[in-house]
Amino acid sequence: MPDNADAAATDEIELVGVDKIFKTLDGDVAALDPIDLCVARGEFLVLLGPSGCGKTTILRIIAGLLGPSNGTVKIGGRDLWVRGRRDDKAVQELGIVFQDASLFPWFSVEQNIALPLRLRGASRRAQRDKARELCKLVGITGFEKRWPRELSGGMRQRAAIARALSYDPEILLMDEPFGALDAMTRDQMNLELQRIWLDRGCTIVFVTHSIPEAVFLGDRIVLLSPRPGRINSITDVPFDRSRRMEVQTDPAFQTIVKDLRGRLEAM
Amino acid sequence: MTFPRVPLTWITTPVLIILFLLGWDLYVTWFEISKFILPRPISVFDGLVELFATPSTYRHTWVTTYETVAGFAIATVIGIGLGAVLGKVPWLERTLNPFIIATQVVPKVALIPLFILWFGFGPESKIIVSAVIAFFPILTNTLLGIKSVDFGQRDVMTSLNAGKWQTFVTLEFPSALPAILTGMEVGIVLAIIGAVVGEYLGGSEGLGYLAVATLAAYKVNLLFAVIILLTAVGFVLYIAMVSVRRFVIPWHESVLIERQQVAG
Numbered sequence: 001m002p003d004n005a006d007a008a009a010t011d012e013i014e015l016v017g018v019d020k021i022f023k024t025l026d027g028d029v030a031a032l033d034p035i036d037l038c039v040a041r042g043e044f045l046v047l048l049g050p051s052g053c054g055k056t057t058i059l060r061i062i063a064g065l066l067g068p069s070n071g072t073v074k075i076g077g078r079d080l081w082v083r084g085r086r087d088d089k090a091v092q093e094l095g096i097v098f099q100d101a102s103l104f105p106w107f108s109v110e111q112n113i114a115l116p117l118r119l120r121g122a123s124r125r126a127q128r129d130k131a132r133e134l135c136k137l138v139g140i141t142g143f144e145k146r147w148p149r150e151l152s153g154g155m156r157q158r159a160a161i162a163r164a165l166s167y168d169p170e171i172l173l174m175d176e177p178f179g180a181l182d183a184m185t186r187d188q189m190n191l192e193l194q195r196i197w198l199d200r201g202c203t204i205v206f207v208t209h210s211i212p213e214a215v216f217l218g219d220r221i222v223l224l225s226p227r228p229g230r231i232n233s234i235t236d237v238p239f240d241r242s243r244r245m246e247v248q249t250d251p252a253f254q255t256i257v258k259d260l261r262g263r264l265e266a267m
Numbered sequence: 268m269t270f271p272r273v274p275l276t277w278i279t280t281p282v283l284i285i286l287f288l289l290g291w292d293l294y295v296t297w298f299e300i301s302k303f304i305l306p307r308p309i310s311v312f313d314g315l316v317e318l319f320a321t322p323s324t325y326r327h328t329w330v331t332t333y334e335t336v337a338g339f340a341i342a343t344v345i346g347i348g349l350g351a352v353l354g355k356v357p358w359l360e361r362t363l364n365p366f367i368i369a370t371q372v373v374p375k376v377a378l379i380p381l382f383i384l385w386f387g388f389g390p391e392s393k394i395i396v397s398a399v400i401a402f403f404p405i406l407t408n409t410l411l412g413i414k415s416v417d418f419g420q421r422d423v424m425t426s427l428n429a430g431k432w433q434t435f436v437t438l439e440f441p442s443a444l445p446a447i448l449t450g451m452e453v454g455i456v457l458a459i460i461g462a463v464v465g466e467y468l469g470g471s472e473g474l475g476y477l478a479v480a481t482l483a484a485y486k487v488n489l490l491f492a493v494i495i496l497l498t499a500v501g502f503v504l505y506i507a508m509v510s511v512r513r514f515v516i517p518w519h520e521s522v523l524i525e526r527q528q529v530a531g
Contacts, residue, residue: 065426
């Protein structure tokens with residue numbers, strides 16, 4: 001489990017002076033003020049904030065889908081951007097789960113999960129074995145041959161998580177993955193995600209605008225304020241793993257939620 | 268809502284056809300329409316019997332089908348190929364767009380005599396007419412499909428370091444397939460029109476030629492029979508094209524919905 005003293009020595013993700021300026025017809029618009037942020041190996045870090053706070057922008061920059069205007073991004077000690085080009089080696093350590101599962105409807109669930117392996121030229125057998133293993137891990141065994149469309153929203157996100165895990169990345173980046181799910185499914189997915197994270201021991205950066213979700217999942221919560229996006233505060237969440245849903249009724253949990261809500265309302 | 272187990276169209280279609288034939292017959296007999304203008308349905312039926320008893324009919328049917336399918340095949344290969352390239356290379360699309368549009372706004376039927384002049388009275392000229400007419404909807408639909416790929420799915424491929432060819436094969440082409448098939452469904456109908464109009468204007472083979480020949484012989488009931496046969500050929504080709512959808516894109520909503528309706 002992430003031990004803060006030990007983890008501080010090995011930063012998995014390092015952002016130094018990263019900002020993002022979008023050029024528009026009305027001039028430059030700063031989406032993100034310069035940000036410094038470190039994520040320790042094995043940490044579960046949550047980016048929390050209202051819409052427009054740049055949390056997705058930060059995640060996309062870490063993911064290498066968006067180049068920062070200034071500053072450096074390091075993944076496992078490697079520079080992600082070298083002279084404006086993305087370093088493919090650094091990207092290989094990243095698995096990404098998007099807000100809408102973004103599965104390919106023309107592939108079966110199994111083929112979707114194995115897509116990253118297929119792109120890397122793995123044998124059909126290796127693809128199938130890995131997909132089976134991951135279906136079991138994320139709890140969708142028995143649906144390997146179905147079309148994504150035949151799955152519920154929660155199951156589609158499970159498949160998307162399995163796809164992101166298929167090449168054993170060190171880091172999982174998740175952009176409001178459960179935002180479109182109903183409250184009950186969401187609670188269940190949070191528990192499942194915690195289990196998968198504990199099982200895998202990977203680093204997770206998780207974007208959400210739900211305070212209870214952030215407090216339940218995170219080791220640390222980075223609260224962002226909007227226009228332009230900047231770090232408002234960083235909150236440590238001390239509860240033991242693995243956390244159960246009942247932790248939400250804990251007074252200490254409530255205190256953190258209240259504190260974060262107060263900060264959000266003050267923005 | 269509860270529907271009867273037998274599809275409603277099994278009842279409505281025959282009833283509508285019978286009503287149509289009855290109305291037609293009543294119109295001809297009441298108003299004493301000349302048989303050279305509009306023959307009675309029963310006379311058209313006789314024409315059909317005569318048509319099917321004539322051995323050369325099958326030869327003509329085969330020629331028209333062959334021209335249509337060959338023209339359509341050429342249109343499909345070029346339409347999809349060019350559509351995919353233009354979809355991937357925006358500057359090429361911008362450069363070629365005026366010329367592609369120009370080839371489409373030219374009334375192609377007016378070009379048929381030219382094609383006959385260049386490619387002769389045989390099937391070649393009809394195949395080319397057919398291909399030229401069917402090509403455009405396939406091209407534009409392919410282009411649209413390739414360019415309409417979902418951003419989220421693109422992000423997936425980008426984040427996986429996928430190459431251009433990998434992205435085309437696993438994302439862009441399958442994603443464009445529903446649109447491409449729609450273009451092909453329009454294309455097959457246009458291909459038939461191309462072949463038949465080509466036969467009208469020149470040559471000595473095919474159902475289009477047969478229609479002109481029967482008219483010249485004042486056998487109007489036979490002309491109607493030829494038109495019915497042409498409709499049947501078109502219907503078979505169109506149905507064949509549409510049923511391809513079920514096998515090529517079984518994952519798509521258009522197919523899944525159909526399946527649910529059948530099941531429900």
